[in-house]
Amino acid sequence: MTAMDAQHEQHDTDRRRPHQPLALVNARLVDPASGLDAFGGLLIENGVIADLGMHIMEGSVEGAESLDCGGRTVAPGLIDMMVFCGEPGHEHRETLATASRAAAAGGVTTICCMPNTDPVIDDVALVDFILRRARDTALVHVHPMAAMTRDLKGEEMAEIGLLRDAGAVAFTNGKTSVASARLMRNVLSYANDYGALVVHHLEDDSLTQDGVMNEGEVATRLGLRGIPTAAETIMLERDIRLVELTGARYHAGQISCRASLEVIRAASPRPPRHLRCLRQSSHAE
Amino acid sequence: MPAQVGLIQCPLMSIAAEALPAPFPHRHLLGIEGLSSSEITALLDLSEEAAKRGRQVDKKRDDLRGRTLINLFFEASTRTQSSFELAGKRLGADVMNMSIPTSSIKKGETLIDTAVTLNAMRPDLLVVRHHAAGAVELLSQKVDCSVITRATAATEHPTQALLDALTIRRHKNRIEGLIVAICGDILHSRVARSNILLLNALGARVRVVAPSTLLGAAVDRLGVEVYTSMHEGLKDADIVMMLRLQRERMVSSLIPSQREYFHFYGLDYDKLARAKPDALIMHPGPMNRGVEIDSNVADDARSVIREQVEMGVAVRIAVLQALARHLPNQ
Numbered sequence: 001m002t003a004m005d006a007q008h009e010q011h012d013t014d015r016r017r018p019h020q021p022l023a024l025v026n027a028r029l030v031d032p033a034s035g036l037d038a039f040g041g042l043l044i045e046n047g048v049i050a051d052l053g054m055h056i057m058e059g060s061v062e063g064a065e066s067l068d069c070g071g072r073t074v075a076p077g078l079i080d081m082m083v084f085c086g087e088p089g090h091e092h093r094e095t096l097a098t099a100s101r102a103a104a105a106g107g108v109t110t111i112c113c114m115p116n117t118d119p120v121i122d123d124v125a126l127v128d129f130i131l132r133r134a135r136d137t138a139l140v141h142v143h144p145m146a147a148m149t150r151d152l153k154g155e156e157m158a159e160i161g162l163l164r165d166a167g168a169v170a171f172t173n174g175k176t177s178v179a180s181a182r183l184m185r186n187v188l189s190y191a192n193d194y195g196a197l198v199v200h201h202l203e204d205d206s207l208t209q210d211g212v213m214n215e216g217e218v219a220t221r222l223g224l225r226g227i228p229t230a231a232e233t234i235m236l237e238r239d240i241r242l243v244e245l246t247g248a249r250y251h252a253g254q255i256s257c258r259a260s261l262e263v264i265r266a267a268s269p270r271p272p273r274h275l276r277c278l279r280q281s282s283h284a285e
Numbered sequence: 286m287p288a289q290v291g292l293i294q295c296p297l298m299s300i301a302a303e304a305l306p307a308p309f310p311h312r313h314l315l316g317i318e319g320l321s322s323s324e325i326t327a328l329l330d331l332s333e334e335a336a337k338r339g340r341q342v343d344k345k346r347d348d349l350r351g352r353t354l355i356n357l358f359f360e361a362s363t364r365t366q367s368s369f370e371l372a373g374k375r376l377g378a379d380v381m382n383m384s385i386p387t388s389s390i391k392k393g394e395t396l397i398d399t400a401v402t403l404n405a406m407r408p409d410l411l412v413v414r415h416h417a418a419g420a421v422e423l424l425s426q427k428v429d430c431s432v433i434t435r436a437t438a439a440t441e442h443p444t445q446a447l448l449d450a451l452t453i454r455r456h457k458n459r460i461e462g463l464i465v466a467i468c469g470d471i472l473h474s475r476v477a478r479s480n481i482l483l484l485n486a487l488g489a490r491v492r493v494v495a496p497s498t499l500l501g502a503a504v505d506r507l508g509v510e511v512y513t514s515m516h517e518g519l520k521d522a523d524i525v526m527m528l529r530l531q532r533e534r535m536v537s538s539l540i541p542s543q544r545e546y547f548h549f550y551g552l553d554y555d556k557l558a559r560a561k562p563d564a565l566i567m568h569p570g571p572m573n574r575g576v577e578i579d580s581n582v583a584d585d586a587r588s589v590i591r592e593q594v595e596m597g598v599a600v601r602i603a604v605l606q607a608l609a610r611h612l613p614n615q
Contacts, residue, residue: 150541159541161549182537189497190540193513246497 027069077109089118100138116174122147188248316441336599349378372601446479461488469528494518
């Protein structure tokens with residue numbers, strides 16, 4: 001449990017005066033940007049961080065309310081780039097309200113939700129719906145990603161310009177890859193005109209088929225259908241070539257094998273401007 | 286196509302009443318490429334005469350009396366065909382329209398055999414529209430008459446570029462130094478390519494404005510400034526030339542939808558406000574109102590779209606006159 005949870009627990013009974021400073025004391029302060037990792041306290045005045053360090057402790061700041069973090073971590077809010085939320089369409093599973101509470105409980109203050117909902121977020125009205133639902137029900141910042149192809153079918157480009165203007169922060173095809181290299185090229189090229197980020201799932205469907213785990217000895221022993229790493233690397237190699245061709249901003253949605261890292265390293269001497277990747281531990285070898 | 290330059294096989298004649306301000310040494314007109322700026326200017330001057338005559342009661346001349354003009358199309362087209370037909374008739378030629386639909390080609394005749402067959406009918410002028418790049422050039426090498434490209438898909442449409450230049454010149458009295466923004470489906474447009482060549486030859490500053498998927502590869506190498514935003518591309522433009530969105534030629538998803546296209550690339554008053562206050566609005570037609578151009582903008586006082594059609598006939602008359610000088614006279 002992080003200090004933020006403690007703060008949230010107190011949230012309901014928060015009766016402090018609006019501008020009374022708050023000191024978070026006895027905390028582990030972590031700030032990746034400055035490389036900070038130390039024990040101490042942090043002072044919040046008028047909603048912004050006013051001071052931090054060892055000297056901030058219980059009673060050290062006059063007029064401030066202090067909150068003992070009990071050694072828990074205080075860090076900048078985390079951002080989850082890939083949240084599969086059930087709203088709209090699967091509210092029995094999860095809503096923006098419950099997803100955002102789960103996020104807050106884990107120190108995540110911003111979530112980017114994926115468009116593979118029902119209906120798919122491929123229309124301006126749905127981006128607007130997510131933003132309004134988030135405003136009314138969510139605890140954390142919610143940024144919708146929109147579908148890069150209509151209905152995520154991988155056949156026609158979605159309205160990337162209008163969706164971006166409506167507030168979509170990135171474009172993705174959900175849990176599926178766009179099989180057509182021609183369409184992928186068009187999407188990257190078109191998205192680049194709007195400076196839009198494309199986040200792509202990497203999986204060559206014709207190789208994955210009904211596979212459920214890494215192809216290899218274990219899969220054979222268990223009698224389960226395997227997925228070769230090439231299913232991921234082929235798609236990644238292809239996308240890197242297309243990113244080089246179009247100059248688009250691109251994010252490899254998830255990387256689950258060593259071979260993919262080698263592909264990205266090999267691309268580094270001729271780096272596409274905005275190539276990034278996210279390692280997904282659940283798929284790791 | 287420098288190969289077409291200087292293919293004069295017959296003695297020059299003087300059937301035209303007035304002399305061309307500068308000699309026009311070409312037997313065919315296959316594109317703007319290969320024409321010098323003085324040759325283009327000479328054609329425009331000749332077109333100006335034709336435009337004046339076009340507004341008289343008696344529009345007829347006999348430059349092409351006894352000559353046969355075949356309007357040959359491998360691909361359906363109505364506007365340019367009617368324009369050429371009218372031009373030929375106003376010069377006194379016998380005009381025939383001939384359609385070679387794809388079914389005939391499926392019967393097995395090659396393009397060269399088609400050319401030989403046509404040549405046997407002894408036409409003097411052949412106006413051809415063919416979808417394949419290079420087809421009209423090949424045809425021109427196999428026949429004895431003068432050949433004019435009506436439009437070759439994705440390469441050239443020379444008479445459109447000439448009529449656009451004529452329209453601009455009539456309103457602005459010059460071409461040199463003008464900022465011309467050609468906007469829309471550059472990728473599928475033969476009009477764009479011919480216009481880029483011609484306007485560059487006459488010293489205009491040419492911009493192309495389109496989404497990247499409709500620009501074509503390395504279009505910046507054609508001597509144009511490239512923009513993907515209408516608001517930037519139209520800034521201070523003297524001429525705003527819109528192109529039709531050729532959805533029928535799109536083999537894959539190049540733009541998401543017509544409404545998104547209109548929102549970002551359709552010419553409306555908001556985008557037009559970026560251009561100079563007296564900017565001309567042009568469109569080669571047929572236009573799709575609400576797709577690449579707002580209906581009110583199309584009918585605005587600055588729109589010269591209808592005049593372009595009128596100048597089309599004048600330019601085609603001038604081209605036929607210029608080429609007729611190289612026809613054999615015996």
